[in-house]
Amino acid sequence: MNAQSMIQMIDVRKRFGAQEVLKGVNLSIFEGKTTVIVGESGQGKSLIIKHILGLMKPTSGKVLVNGKDINTISRKGLKEIRANFGVLFQHAALFxxxxxxxxxxxxxxxxxxxxxxxxxxxxxxxxxxxxxxxxxxxxxxxxxxxxxxxxxxxxxxxxxPKIVFFDEPTTGLDIAKSNEIYRVFFRTQTKLGYTSVIVSHDVPKIFKLADYVALLYNGVIQDCLSPEDFQTSENPVIREFVEKTMGHIYESERMEG
Amino acid sequence: MIRILNTVGELTLYYVNQAGRMGIFLAFVVFNIIKLPYYKISHVIKQIYIIGTLSVFVIVFTGAFTGMVLALQGYNTLSKFGSEGLIGSVVALSLIRELGPVLAALMVTGRAGSAICAEIGIMRISEQIDALECMAIDPHKYIMAPKFIAALASVPLLTAVFNVVGIFGGYIVGVKLMGANEGAFFTSMYRDVEFADISMGFIKSVCFGLLIVWICAAKGYYVHMERSGGFGAEGVSRVTTSAVVLSSVSILVLDYIITSLLI
Incomplete structure (x- = not known):
């Protein structure tokens, strides 16, 4: 367990009726870093954010924020934790x-x-x-x-806020508009220095912002790596995802020698 | 057979569950009303305007006609026994003890209760309530507490308006139209209406006010947990209908219970 990790999800499972969507998610979010959760649509990426926010309770497993389990904490404690949160919802959820x-x-x-x-x-x-x-x-x-x-x-x-969650910040926007969001994101993070968790399927553009990229596939976080390591990972699932979304990657070392 | 048992069990669990969460909801709201820091007074005033002020017209209108029809029916019946003089007390007592609180509450349910339910339901399905919670703003305090206080303040006042206008309507029809004795109208009213009648009407109206806002707000708040599927515009419309029906029925049931306890 890393001392720096602000948020930890330990073996989080979520079941809706007969369907198990999250099948043991393990994920650490590190302070001051940008962690991007990628994956195909319908894999339950937004669910991960909802679990961290305490809007949903896992069927089993733990979600720790600053070492405190947000599902067993008092309402007051939860409120104190959420006071450090900023959330951009998928549909903005403006009043x-x-x-x-x-x-x-x-x-x-x-x-x-x-x-x-x-x-x-x-x-x-x-x-x-x-x-x-x-x-x-x-x-x-x-x-x-x-x-x-x-x-x-x-x-x-x-x-x-100390931690900001972005649920699909650019979905449904054209390229110019999504670049604008990324610019704003970059500007504000440099200025305010928050930890951020981004759920997105805007690959590979989102890699530019990421310190860590985590792939959610089949209800499990396959791995959480830096963008460079992610793109050259040997994990077959990650490789397939990278190739599917970014095209085949040319790696001189492996291919030529 | 097993399927029937299954369904019965599922339904029972669902309704027990629903009753439980509505109870918890009420407890949270009451707790948040009492707890510091207090809700903002400007929010309460806005809600009193929405629930109370905007209902005045419909209350005056229904109140007037209720009083008028009471006088008409009462006069025709009483005249058979030669006691038209009692028309004042008949109109006033029926309104103050029974019809005022019940009809005013039913009108408020239709006008403001449905609006409360739909508003909160839409906030729920468009993630606005989640957004509030994530901002560490308790929706029970921010949204619910002002509505509860406004309903508790407005419904008794609206009932009072309903009663006064109703009695006046009864006076117009009974005395001016049907020709009952004006003095007898008021004397019988002063003589027969006691403080116990007024306090019974008041207790009823406070209970009904709480009942309306409780059912309508909780139904909207838990729209996503509805058994019939609380999704989208249709989910909100369905839950609003059921909130209005449930409030109306509960008002009549509670009316009987309060009357039987206080009579």
């Missing part, structure tokens, strides 16, 4: 009866004692960081999908 401004301001209003002026300044700063100036008074239904994700990101980051 649709509130404006963009109110959405981003909500964590500040409910969780801090900030004055109205401080809130306004902080929200304006976040919106600028996300290239969303001038959209504050709009409602989520009035903005595009990419903007929604950026608002979701602004809301997730407004309280300077």
């Amino acid at each position: 649709d009866s509130m404006t963009v401004f109110e959405n981003v301001a909500l964590p500040l209003r409910e969780r801090t004692k900030a004055s109205e002026e401080e809130i306004r300044n902080k929200v304006a700063e976040m919106l600028t960081l996300m290239d969303l100036e001038g959209s504050g008074e709009k409602y989520p239904a009035q903005i595009s999908g990419g903007m929604k994700k950026r608002v979701g990101l602004a809301r997730a980051l407004v309280l300077n």
Whole structure:
């Protein structure tokens, strides 16, 4: 067990009726690093995030955040853990009866004692960081999908969380828009220095952001490696995934000598 | 045979489970209402506006017609015995003890209860409630507590409005239209309505207020756990219908229970 790991999933299994989706997931998330969970659609990648967030309880196994099992912890303890979390949901999950401004301001209003002026300044700063100036008074239904994700990101980051979860941050966006999200991600992580967990199937682009890449296949994390090691892994499942998503990789050492 | 047993067992478990989680839900909300830091007063005022103020029109309307029809029926029946003078107390007592709380609660269920259920149900299926929880904002405190307080404050007040307007409607029909004696109308009312009647009506309206917001909010909150499949717009519409039906039936059952206890 690594002392640095902030989050550990130990043999997590999740069963829905007769179907077992997670079949013993073991995963460590390290502090200050970006861990990307990849895998084909329908493998249960988002489920992993939901288990770490405590939104779902595993059928068996443990999820430890900072050494505490979030399924046996008190509600208060869970709240304290979640106070360090920022989450960007797959569909952004913005509060649709509130404006963009109110959405981003909500964590500040409910969780801090900030004055109205401080809130306004902080929200304006976040919106600028996300290239969303001038959209504050709009409602989520009035903005595009990419903007929604950026608002979701602004809301997730407004309280300077220690760990940020991204559930498919670029799904459904075109290449330009997804590059924009990656840029924003890169900018904010450099600035705020959070640990991040990204669920994505945007391979290979996502490798550029990753410190570690974990492949979920058949309900098990096959391996969690650096992007370079991942791409040259000998594990047949990883090899197949890499070849399927990135094409055959030319490796001079192996092929020529 | 085994299949029947299976189904019965499954249904029983489901309903026991549902009853249990609704109980826990209520306990959490009550706990969060009491616990510091308090909910924001601006949220409560907004909910009082939605549940209370916006229901005033429909309450006035139904109240007036209920009082009017009571006077009409009462006058025709009482005149057979030559006791039209009692029309005031008949109208006032029926409204204050029974019809006011029940009908006002049914109207609030239809107008505000369904809205509460649908709103929370949509928040649930679009992950907004998950988002709140992940922001370490307790939905019981942030969403539910203001709604519960607003319902507990609004329903008794709406019932009072219903009663007053109903009595006035009864007065118009009984005295002005049918020609009952005005003095007798009010004297019989003052003489026969006691404090116990008013407190019975008040207790009922508070209980009904709690019942409406509890059932409607909990149904919406647990839309994803519905047995018939709580997914998407259809799941929300189904759960809203069942919340309104369950609230309405429960109001009538609870009405009988409270009446039998207090009479």
